[in-house]
Amino acid sequence: MSAATAAAPRPAPASGRQARRGGHPLAGTYPLLRFALRRDRVRLPVWIGALTLTTVGTLSSFTTQYPDAADRRAAAGTMDSPAGLAMTGPGHYLDDYGHGAMMGHQMLGFVLVMVGLMSVLTVTRHTRTEEETGRAELVRAAAVGRHAQLTAALCAAALANAALGLLLAVGLGASGAEGVTWGGSLLYGAAHTAVGLVFAAVAGITAQVSQFSRGASGMALAAIGAAYALRAAGDVGNATLSWLSPIGWAQRTYVYVDDRWWPLLPALALAAAATAAAYRLSTGRDVGAGLRATRPGRPAASRALTQPLGFAVRLHRGTATGFGAGLLLLGVMYGSILGDAAEMVEDIPELRDALREIGGASVTESFASTVMIVLAVVAAVYVVMAALRPQSEETSGRAEPLLATGLSRTRWAGTHLAVAMAGGTALLALSGLGFGAAGAAATGDGGLFLDLLLAPLAYAPALWVTVGVTAVLFGWLPRATAAAWALPVYAFVVGYLGTVLGFPDWTGDLSPFGYVPRLPAEEMRWTPVVALTALAAALVAFGLAGFRRRDLDTK
Template structure:
């Protein structure tokens, strides 16, 4: 036995000497790519096809130079610049500059989220589930996990960049040439790698993957807010945002490459900081020490619902701050809504189809779709928490007591449903207060608060789908993320790009009355609530019948 141990130790030392702290990185990269063989292609193809379809819609909706000039004039307002990008794009509003102006900032957020989730999944989640400790007991260097995760993120962003460059360059549209398309694609690569570097830091700070992802996404939100504030003002704040950097490539207008060097340099610094910080903590721990709790648990903590609320508390607070920020930010531009959409055919047709007593109300109904989709991200994460607890082996000890499976899952469902409703209320209050102030219409406050709460049944359907998948097909639980993504595509972009109504009917958000512009209709809300309850019941039935994943 001692001889075998000595031989394994000698083998480990020999391999470590050859690879050092990065030993085993290549194997981990191949393993990560295999695990993400569905997840990453879906992300990349969705962003790629979404970009191409948007560019194609520009040619359909704004066929003449006069129409594009009208759009440029409309976008040259505080509201337009805050939602899109810097004013310089408007100087020559071709299809290319229109794409860079209106889409680059939005897709930069999505690329950032893809990178953050990839890094967290292959680093902090591995430690949180104790798999990293097992793997690192073999011939794997200290930095191999982080290096492998960064490599996968870089490869995903590079593939996306090349697809965008080739796809846009081959469309043959006016103002979209090969050089600009290559820059457009590499801008996404640069911003994606930067946020991967940010995630490399946050996964060292927190001992939990959800907290680490939340911190990195907060950086994405702050970058977007700084960019919006800077583009409306003198531009200084935009230079504090990496999203502002890539937008200042002025793709298809000036085609400036040097902002990408700034973004990539910052990405290298962030990634290097992540490697340095990883040496200052133990495996499974975070730099931020866990706060010592009370020596005596509160009575509520001893209940399933109280314990679930404690687990979700940090995520709920983070999304509450984000929801309030989104509400206030969008409410502040309601006063400029009429000027922003005036004489823009695509916007006017969308608003006319909604109805409403004023343009502000019609525009607000579209914004509420975006806010509700942001909140749906929280409810899906919260509804899938039982799956994470089961995979980590923490569900088994709980369920070995007198706690039933149904009560355990329902505790998370109740927190997700109630938490999502509270987030809608918080966003509605911020949206209503800011919107009433920007329009001078005090009666708009209660209308927007009530309109935001109308989306609660749609959120509950998202929870029901997640629970049903968890109960019957736990390995396919990630499919629940299709609802928020699809809801945004058909609910927001679909109205601008004139998607068929049949596509909107496939989304739970598409059945919510578009308050405050439309009249209230309780029937679809009741049906959505019943559907959500049925899906939760179906998921509980499946969970009671299947085996529990054990460690």
């Protein structure tokens, strides 16, 4: 027999240890965890750093604004209303309203929503997104167990939440503020970690149900919204509702007041049960598929879907609808406490002086103009997500077949950017509708409705500039598009917290939101609005020019 026809030697059989390792459902978890942490080496530290600095900075502002017990008692009195409790937390914190109690009452629930958001996005990014792009199938073709990817994602989220809890405990405990003890600070940090684990596990379940990452994230975010709504309803009326919410459990530790650890036990139990359910559900589906069957489409696409703009609107519809409902509700919640704004700042000289610097004929107008920046920042989060949708389409390989036709790059990307700009403007209008209706009802001033309805629209050019900056990064520096998130984060820190913390005036000039007239406290100024609009147009054109010149990220 010739050498050419000789049978190739068989490979040596794998050892029993190697065979067992390759067949274990958790095989390959550690390398996948390392890879996930490496991919998120910027994203997660930014999340953790921002939440930590916001929390510690808020405590510092509380010690400055409320130095005396009388100031804190006055603040507690203004919070003791249905609207105030719905926005903050249970009324038991008001019995002994020290600086620690203020943190547990006013900050805990808000930051827990952000922690849930961080956990959900981390888990879906390393599970469902990997399957949607086809990378999970390639990884699973190697010696990787069935549960390795889900385990790695949950571990990455758990490590992030543990790091956040530790930093919060150290940062608050070392502050030396009155009423902020080390024991309470450890409980404060542990509450964030426990709730973060719950929502990470919830995202693990939704990643099995939906076939698409946006659907999985949307269902998990809806769970966060439901938890916050149950907490708010329970704090105002039936307290039983708060015990149906992980956020309610964390707030009922009564950190810095009673320091009860046991309400975190239901959170840990729910996290364990949801994690087990996620593993069980993952065994009932194929890689890339979801437990919920994808709804079949029409036999033929409508005329709108055959056009780039109509197709872009369809892709952005779900995200825009979710943000619209959230901003409408947020506007209603802020508007409901507008009638108590004057009482809330009456005995707080620092906050009263900060609002006076904004201007306005009344405290109500000044307070409303401060709220506008919060509504605008939430809308800015949407426009960044929407403006980054072309990159998602490109990296997933869905853009290449479209651009292989007669569709130009400028028209394809431009339609997504146009939808982002129009959608952001519509979100501002919805937030103004809720804020104006609730604010007019709370104050009894019907003339305030139109002012509050139109005031958020002044921030539309700033949103368009945000879209323009994102377009420039996408067109010229696609690997640096994460930097676009710096705009809404900086706008919130400087525009909202900077007023109270006394940041220099020039810090506002570094953000497009700093040039917007702060309605209704100030008079409308058209020059900065026109200048921001022109800048946004130039940035979008420059970004599209870069996209035309560079190579596609092909698959």
